Amino acid sequence: MSLKESDLKKDPACTINSLGNYLWSDPPDENKWADCVHCGMCLESCPTYEQTGQEQHSPRGRVHLIKSVAEGKLEVNEAFADPVFACLDCRACTTACPADVDVGGLIEEARGQIRQAMPLTGWKGVVSKFFLQGVFPNQDRLHLLGSLLKFYQKSGLQKVVRKTRLIHIMPEHLVEMEAILPEVKQPVRKKYKHADVIKAKGETKRTVALLTGCIMDVMFSDINEATINVLTRNGNDVVIPQNQTCCGALHVHAGDREMGRKLAKQNIEAFKDAEKVIVNAAGCGCMLKEYPELFREDPEWRKKAEEFSAKVEDISKYLHDTDFEKPKAEIKTRITYHDACHLAHGQGIREEPRNILRSIPGVEIVHMPNADRCCGSAGIYNITNPEMAGAILESKMKNVPEDVEIISMGNPGCMLQMAMGVLKYGRNQRIVHTVQLLDWAYQKEDSLKEGKG
Amino acid sequence: MRGKEIQTKDKHIQNLAKIVGGVQSILYKKEDLLAYDCDGFTIHRHLPKAVVFPKNTQEVAEVVKYCNENNLPFLARGAGTGLSGGAIPLNGEVIISLVRMKRLLSVDLENRRAVVEPGFVNLKLTQSISDKGYYYAPDPSSQYCCTIGGNVAENAGGAHCLKYGVTTNHILGLEVVLPNGEIIEIGKNGIPDQPGYDLLGLLTGSEGTLGIVTKITVRILKNPEAKQTVLAYFDKVSDASQAVSDIISEGIVPAALEMMDKTAIEAVEAAAFPVGHPRDIEALLLIEVDGISAGIDEQIHQILRVCKNRNVREVKVAQDEKERERWWANRKTGFGAMGAISPDYLVQDGVIPRSKLPEVLERIKKISEKYGLRIANIFHAGDGNLHPLVLFDAKKPGETEKALAAGSECLKVCADVGGSITGEHGVGIEKREEMRFIFNDEEIMAQTNIRDVFNPKNLLNAGKLFPTPGRCVEVKKERKEVITS
Numbered sequence: 001m002s003l004k005e006s007d008l009k010k011d012p013a014c015t016i017n018s019l020g021n022y023l024w025s026d027p028p029d030e031n032k033w034a035d036c037v038h039c040g041m042c043l044e045s046c047p048t049y050e051q052t053g054q055e056q057h058s059p060r061g062r063v064h065l066i067k068s069v070a071e072g073k074l075e076v077n078e079a080f081a082d083p084v085f086a087c088l089d090c091r092a093c094t095t096a097c098p099a100d101v102d103v104g105g106l107i108e109e110a111r112g113q114i115r116q117a118m119p120l121t122g123w124k125g126v127v128s129k130f131f132l133q134g135v136f137p138n139q140d141r142l143h144l145l146g147s148l149l150k151f152y153q154k155s156g157l158q159k160v161v162r163k164t165r166l167i168h169i170m171p172e173h174l175v176e177m178e179a180i181l182p183e184v185k186q187p188v189r190k191k192y193k194h195a196d197v198i199k200a201k202g203e204t205k206r207t208v209a210l211l212t213g214c215i216m217d218v219m220f221s222d223i224n225e226a227t228i229n230v231l232t233r234n235g236n237d238v239v240i241p242q243n244q245t246c247c248g249a250l251h252v253h254a255g256d257r258e259m260g261r262k263l264a265k266q267n268i269e270a271f272k273d274a275e276k277v278i279v280n281a282a283g284c285g286c287m288l289k290e291y292p293e294l295f296r297e298d299p300e301w302r303k304k305a306e307e308f309s310a311k312v313e314d315i316s317k318y319l320h321d322t323d324f325e326k327p328k329a330e331i332k333t334r335i336t337y338h339d340a341c342h343l344a345h346g347q348g349i350r351e352e353p354r355n356i357l358r359s360i361p362g363v364e365i366v367h368m369p370n371a372d373r374c375c376g377s378a379g380i381y382n383i384t385n386p387e388m389a390g391a392i393l394e395s396k397m398k399n400v401p402e403d404v405e406i407i408s409m410g411n412p413g414c415m416l417q418m419a420m421g422v423l424k425y426g427r428n429q430r431i432v433h434t435v436q437l438l439d440w441a442y443q444k445e446d447s448l449k450e451g452k453g
Numbered sequence: 454m455r456g457k458e459i460q461t462k463d464k465h466i467q468n469l470a471k472i473v474g475g476v477q478s479i480l481y482k483k484e485d486l487l488a489y490d491c492d493g494f495t496i497h498r499h500l501p502k503a504v505v506f507p508k509n510t511q512e513v514a515e516v517v518k519y520c521n522e523n524n525l526p527f528l529a530r531g532a533g534t535g536l537s538g539g540a541i542p543l544n545g546e547v548i549i550s551l552v553r554m555k556r557l558l559s560v561d562l563e564n565r566r567a568v569v570e571p572g573f574v575n576l577k578l579t580q581s582i583s584d585k586g587y588y589y590a591p592d593p594s595s596q597y598c599c600t601i602g603g604n605v606a607e608n609a610g611g612a613h614c615l616k617y618g619v620t621t622n623h624i625l626g627l628e629v630v631l632p633n634g635e636i637i638e639i640g641k642n643g644i645p646d647q648p649g650y651d652l653l654g655l656l657t658g659s660e661g662t663l664g665i666v667t668k669i670t671v672r673i674l675k676n677p678e679a680k681q682t683v684l685a686y687f688d689k690v691s692d693a694s695q696a697v698s699d700i701i702s703e704g705i706v707p708a709a710l711e712m713m714d715k716t717a718i719e720a721v722e723a724a725a726f727p728v729g730h731p732r733d734i735e736a737l738l739l740i741e742v743d744g745i746s747a748g749i750d751e752q753i754h755q756i757l758r759v760c761k762n763r764n765v766r767e768v769k770v771a772q773d774e775k776e777r778e779r780w781w782a783n784r785k786t787g788f789g790a791m792g793a794i795s796p797d798y799l800v801q802d803g804v805i806p807r808s809k810l811p812e813v814l815e816r817i818k819k820i821s822e823k824y825g826l827r828i829a830n831i832f833h834a835g836d837g838n839l840h841p842l843v844l845f846d847a848k849k850p851g852e853t854e855k856a857l858a859a860g861s862e863c864l865k866v867c868a869d870v871g872g873s874i875t876g877e878h879g880v881g882i883e884k885r886e887e888m889r890f891i892f893n894d895e896e897i898m899a900q901t902n903i904r905d906v907f908n909p910k911n912l913l914n915a916g917k918l919f920p921t922p923g924r925c926v927e928v929k930k931e932r933k934e935v936i937t938s
Binding site for chain 1: 480482483484485487488489491492493495504506532533534550552553555572574595597598599724725726786787788789790791792793796797798
């Protein structure tokens with residue numbers, strides 16, 4: 001037998017676990033689309049369908065296209081990538097679907113194939129590689145980025161850039177984003193670097209580990225602080241495992257599942273000893289809960305991922321389930337609540353955060369119509385698809401009631417996007433994470449007590 | 454999104470793009486078109502030539518005119534939730550999608566009517582006027598996403614049509630683009646029951662073969678003062694169906710009277726909106742009465758008594774709006790829920806005299822056994838509109854054909870007992886041949902002659918609604934030659 005013949009008998013390396021025109025391993029899962037009967041109940045739930053009216057930009061349309069590649073009717077190419085990458089991955093369709101089709105999972109799997117078939121080139125590739133592989137998973141570089149931002153804000157450079165209109169060399173949507181950059185403070189991972197455990201105030205009832213997140217800890221370290229405060233206040237010792245890393249959601253959304261797996265493994269190891277992993281960013285929480293999806297072809301890690309995922313809990317649900325202490329001080333304000341997609345649709349958490357807000361004396365909750373409609377943030381979607389994200393934000397802002405002072409939510413991406421909405425549409429609401437409000441109520445209670453004492 | 458220019462040399466695509474305002478309003482690449490190769494009926498799939506998204510009546514008319522002049526087949530599409538294939542481009546049509554024409558144009562509470570564009574979603578009408586105490590009655594299960602334009606084309610029904618009637622009973626006026634591009638208005642000013650032929654009645658339910666509706670005046674109703682909903686579990690189908698007959702003969706006209714059988718219950722309980730129905734019952738009834746508060750309690754008592762007389766295992770009244778909504782969400786997502794227990798399903802839409810229900814269900818069970826395919830039944834029991842859902846797996850060779858044959862036999866049973874082959878889903882592609890169960894060739898010809906008056910070149914949604922009667926084969930063939938030449 002000649003060499004050539006024997007080569008022919010072997011499967012080419014790239015066809016292992018392939019499916020139709022998906023040539024790489026880890027292709028979209030047939031069982032996920034098997035339940036779709038094309039009924040169309042998902043259509044109205046989909047923000048991109050609402051904007052375009054086009055079915056390739058609807059959940060059932062995307063499922064149909066993803067399936068068609070597996071059936072060999074379509075190739076993995078630019079025209080297929082467009083509808084798949086235009087999806088916000090907001091999961092609203094999963095809520096709407098009568099048959100529980102996991103559209104989000106299919107989208108992510110399809111993106112994995114697309115990125116392997118057609119790696120990003122040009123500046124997009126450079127930027128994506130720089131942030132997704134170079135910055136987010138790297139604590140030191142993240143902190144450096146944070147320090148640079150801090151310098152930018154404090155040194156007066158921000159003012160100069162804005163005043164000299166130097167800022168307009170950026171695309172418009174990035175200018176809008178620059179305008180709402182939160183004030184950068186010290187990351188909690190840096191702050192508690194040498195603390196093995198942050199002790200509960202009073203008697204320790206439980207011990208939890210905290211995922212500090214990558215962006216969260218740089219841009220919103222005050223939310224991490226607030227999270228630690230409310231946890232310790234409620235009898236939790238808090239551990240911050242130092243070798244934890246970025247959750248990988250942005251990588252998986254972008255189709256880089258290999259990097260996603262790498263980060264997942266690091267986190268699974270980092271939180272090995274934890275009994276509970278507390279997350280205050282909906283997008284990260286959802287990703288951590290879906291780690292097993294990344295290891296469909298690796299039984300050993302899949303099992304580890306399953307055990308890990310079972311320990312993950314969103315902060316609002318955890319507080320709610322462990323019967324958090326109801327604050328006694330009054331915060332007199334009118335609040336509306338926005339459901340982060342990855343909290344409401346991704347994790348089914350809707351009432352718990354609202355109950356936390358309701359527990360604060362003086363807080364009046366005003367209903368926001370379509371509260372669980374995506375705001376357009378969707379990870380880095382507002383950077384990659386600014387037009388669509390802008391249109392979605394506009395319709396979101398129309399639903400924000402006029403007479404509220406605060407919009408509360410449980411996800412940093414949404415917070416940035418909604419802050420941009422408030423600025424862009426001349427509104428005046430403050431954007432606040434649910435645990436921050438609870439933390440303020442506790443602090444007010446304490447200062448009142450101290451004042452009296 | 455991608456591409457700012459049309460990237461094809463096809464002059465028809467370029468011309469159509471000009472009419473509808475450019476690249477954002479037309480799809481012509483295979484990857485995009487594939488999302489339009491079927492609607493809620495997935496057995497037949499065909500690629501359209503293009504999909505255009507006009508913004509107003511004028512653009513629709515111009516597209517139609519262009520297609521007519523260039524002998525391009527075309528059809529209209531709404532949300533594509535139809536279950537008989539009415540929006541499938543069998544002949545490689547240019548699809549005119551009306552979903553971007555989705556405005557609520559006016560609400561006239563005093564005269565109880567509203568004007569909508571065809572892409573306006575059914576449920577949104579009720580949502581837009583509910584704070585003023587009004588609603589739009591026809592409520593197909595797909596009302597969360599289906600469009601009123603599509604409802605008109607298919608003369609859609611729904612759970613509450615027992616008391617309030619189907620779409621045609623709620624249409625007061627239409628603006629229509631005829632297949633030659635001419636714009637006409639029928640039922641001017643929304644005045645009901647105009648003299649002359651009932652063209653509104655003819656257009657409504659014509660399955661998109663006579664014209665394209667671009668503006669619709671609908672009747673809106675005042676919310677009923679009170680509403681009560683009952684859920685009843687039965688050990689025997691015969692008891693449940695007897696209870697249905699008893700309720701009607703007591704003189705009660707429920708707003709809705711729904712039945713689900715054991716397999717249907719298994720599906721909805723395995724899917725996204727479970728209620729917690731017992732799995733070992735043979736049938737459940739979901740009964741809703743509405744009207745002025747005074748009589749409601751009395752009616753509920755009568756219904757409870759009837760159910761008890763028919764050996765109901767358990768019967769309960771919804772305690773609040775939340776519970777009622779939960780029961781309805783469970784019922785209304787019933788078709789989609791089949792996905793949870795079967796890879797594919799085919800839904801049939803027969804109508805039978807209520808009294809024949811136990812017999813028909815027994816015969817359907819035999820059909821199920823004969824083909825070795827499970828059949829679930831969801832049933833608008835009050836008006837005898839039966840939905841057998843044939844469960845199958847298209848991946849298994851030959852199973853699709855078996856499912857189609859089983860579905861057809863179910864319809865034959867309906868026709869045999871004096872019923873009909875469709876209650877609300879339309880004939881479309883799916884039941885063309887079954888039309889022969891109730892019409893002979895002459896009767897079918899009489900109807901296609903009417904179509905020819907509106908749609909002489911048969912470019913608009915050809916191949917739907919009617920079988921090709923033997924004797925007109927020659928005529929059709931000639932026409933086809935004209936069209937394709």
